Amino acid sequence: MxxxxxxxxxxxxxxxxxxxxxxxxxxxxxxxxxxxxxxxxxxxxxxxxxxxxxxxxxxxxxxxxxxxxxxxxxxxxxxxxxxxxxxxxxxxxxxxxxxxxxxxxxxxxxxxxxxxxxxxxxxxxxxxxxxxxxxxxxxxxxxxxxxxxxxxxxxxxxxxxxxxKICWTYFSVARSLYLTRDYAQSVKYGLKCIDALKKLPEVSRYDRIFLADIIGSAYNKTGKKDSAAWYYQEIKRLIAEQDPAHPETLPRWNSLWMGLTDGYLGRIETGKQKFATAAPLLQHAVQASLNYGDTANAACFLNDLAGISYQQKNFPNALAQWRQAFNWSTRTHEKQAIADAAQGLSQLFRDLQQPDSSYYYFGQFHLVNDSLAALINRSQLNAARAKLDYEQLQESLEKAESDMQSERGMKKLLVAAIAMLVIIAAFSWYRISTWHKRRAALHQKKIRQVQQKEAEARTKLEQFKSRINEKNEEIEALQHQISQSVQTNPVELFPSVLLTEEDWVNFKNDFIKAYPGFFPGLRETVKDLTPAQERLAALIKLNFDNAQAAACLGISKDSVSRGKRRLRQSMNLATDINLEEFISSIK
Structure with a gap:
């Protein structure tokens, strides 16, 4: 790619x-x-x-x-x-x-x-x-x-x-999977990107070239050479199209990509041992890369040419080509190209019986190869750490939601309590108001009664006065006849009332945050747990297979298998108990 x-x-x-x-x-x-x-x-x-x-x-x-x-x-x-x-x-x-x-x-x-x-x-x-x-x-x-x-x-x-824009997410995933060397999945998401691009009204020619480059390279890595060749030919077809939006860039881009695709096709022909067909294609790729100033790709394709020269026993050509590739890739820090050139030179000098030079390049090869292995291991650890970070994020979001629900529950309870107090207060106010109204009504009734009694008393008084006047008239009429006085009765009135040791330490800290009970539970099963067994158990808990665990620990898959057997023995597990399932069950 x-x-x-x-x-x-x-x-x-x-x-x-x-x-x-x-x-x-x-x-x-x-x-x-x-x-x-x-x-x-x-x-x-x-x-x-x-x-x-x-x-x-x-x-x-x-x-x-x-x-x-x-x-x-x-x-x-x-x-x-x-x-x-x-x-x-x-x-x-x-x-x-x-x-x-x-x-x-x-x-x-x-x-x-x-x-x-x-x-x-x-x-x-x-x-x-x-x-x-x-x-x-x-x-x-x-x-x-x-x-x-x-x-x-x-x-x-x-x-x-x-x-x-889902097509661009597919594109990013396909590219990331290629860089993490998951080539089969890279092809899968690249093909999904192609399907999504068909639904767009217009797609840049360059975007289609980059996508074909990813898919073709991934197919090549998985050994599907014919599929890879088809996509490389598709790149050449796309390059032949004109792009009026970028006329000034067409000549250089066309030349570069034509050279790169010829180089890819040359590698496929090399794998088929068709050296006569492959060599001109690879030479074109080297020259096109140099014309564009891309010595990194030039070094990669020159390594392929050196391999052909070596296969054809043309050792002087192979020596010159691998040395040039080694120099170019060293300047551009293209580690895979450095490793390929160093390995080829080491083998060549061994065949030429020059042990000192062979040993030197053998050391260079292993130095760079170990660096690449460390990068892969770090990538595996970073992937595990990213997964842990994501799970912790999800856990924190769920906890925040739970806290918010609890807070909402408390608020609802508080609102209900306030509403109840308001109802009680309203009811009390109603009762007091009613009592006052009744008392006022009673008071008014009493006032009316008093007024009525007063009116009645006044009426009686008027009647009494009227009778008195009548009697006085009778007295005056009979005064000359009667000499005695008339007695009267009084009238009463009534008142009212919610890889390195440092790497391992950082990884372990993150792991403990995600699975706090795992190591204590493991130590209950294995009393004398070694650091190596502890690391292996942690990777088993994360569902790492033997290859992934080997890459992370920097050991072989056989060593991982032996480590698992020793871990099983330390746990005294019965033969019918699966080690991975048992470790996964430890909370």
Whole structure:
């Protein structure tokens, strides 16, 4: 796979071409508030609009206004979309600024935490894909691969048709799998990318060339030479197409890629022992790479030519070619090319009976080869660490959700208690009010009774006075006849009332965080547990097979098998008990 591809991918991140209409602040807030199945495609149009114009001044003005508005609205969804928008712009315009990428990488992780309570799988799928792309640019290959795969699982569950840029996630996964030497899976996701690209209205010729390069190289690594050759021929067909958008780059790019694909095809012919066919193809690849200034690829193809010369017993040519490849690859730090050249020189000098030179290059070969093995081991450990980090993130998100649910429960309980107090207070107020009303009514009744009695008394008094007047008249009439006085009766009135030792130490610390009870449980089974047995048991717990465990521990698969047998003996396991299942059961 071309080294040029890796360099070029750091400088680009493909997006759709959008309409030329300039969107307003209100459009952003409206589209970012959408939470239905069409949210991904609609949100993509916003960045496509800005990407199309590449107006930095407009971008910063827009972000400033969005920050103000979203801080007022306090909407988690709007805040998350703004974080994603800023990260996409940074990848588009600041791909070579690691500090900026690292800052957006951390902010996107916080956005993942913030999005968890929303329970929006589609939004999470977008965030995971963005976090995977940012991880790739740090670069953190293992973390990128993990999050991109999680994102693809979500996107495929929801429906690929709702994710217009799913093809680029497939592309990143295919490339990452190739770099981690999982060539069969790289082919699988590369082919998925091809299917997804068919649904796009327009795809750059260069994107199709890079994808064919990945798939062809992965097929070659898995030994499927005919499939690899087909994709290399597809690259040549694509190169023959014209690209009016980049006329100034066509001659150099065409020359480089024609040379690279000839080199790939030459390797396939070399594997078939067709040296006469392979040599001219490889020579073209070397010259095309040199014309482009790419001595790294030139060294790789020159190693292949040296191998042909060696097979044909043309030792002077093989010596000159391997020496030149060794020098070029040493200057460019292309470790695999250094190892191949050193191994070839060591074998050649041994055949020429020059033991000192043979020993020197043998040492160089093992020095570089050990370095490559250490990189592979570190990659395996990083993958395990990325998995642990992801599981810890999921655990922390679930705990945060549980805490939030508990907090919501407490709030509901508090609201219920307040409501109950309000009801009690209202009921008490009602009773007191009713009592006062009744008392007032009774008081009014008594007043009316008093008034009535007073009126009655006044009536009686008037009647009494009237009778008195009548009597007085009678007395005056009879006064001359009667000499005695008349007695009267009084009237009464009534008143009212939620690989190195350092590597192992770091790995063990992360492992203990994820499985705190594993080592204590293991020591209960094995009293005299050795450090080697402890490491092997931890890798078995993580479901590492013998090959993976051997790569991590820097030993052979047979040594791993012997280690497992000794571990089984130390545990005194019965023959019908599976060691892996037993260790996996230790919590």
């Amino acid at each position: 071309s080294r040029t591809l890796f360099i070029f991918l750091l400088l680009i991140f493909p997006f759709f071409q959008a309409h030329a209409q300039t969107l307003q602040l209100s459009d952003y807030l409206k589209i970012w508030s959408i939470n239905d199945i069409g949210q991904t495609e609609k949100a993509a149009t916003l960045f496509d609009d800005l990407s199309l114009h590449k107006d930095s001044a407009r971008y910063f003005n827009l972000v400033r206004e969005l920050d103000k508005q979203i801080s007022v609205e306090q909407s988690p969804r709007l805040f998350i979309r703004l974080i994603m928008y800023k990260a996409l712009w940074s990848m588009e315009t600041q791909a070579d600024q690691k500090d900026a990428i690292r800052r957006h990488h951390q902010q996107t992780l916080e956005a993942i935490r913030l999005a968890w309570p929303l329970k929006d799988k589609q939004l999470n799928a977008e965030l995971y894909a963005l976090f995977g792309e940012l991880s790739l640019r740090l670069p953190d290959l293992e973390q990128s691969l993990l999050y991109n795969l999680r994102s693809l699982d979500m996107q495929e569950q929801i429906g690929q048709q709702y994710f217009p």
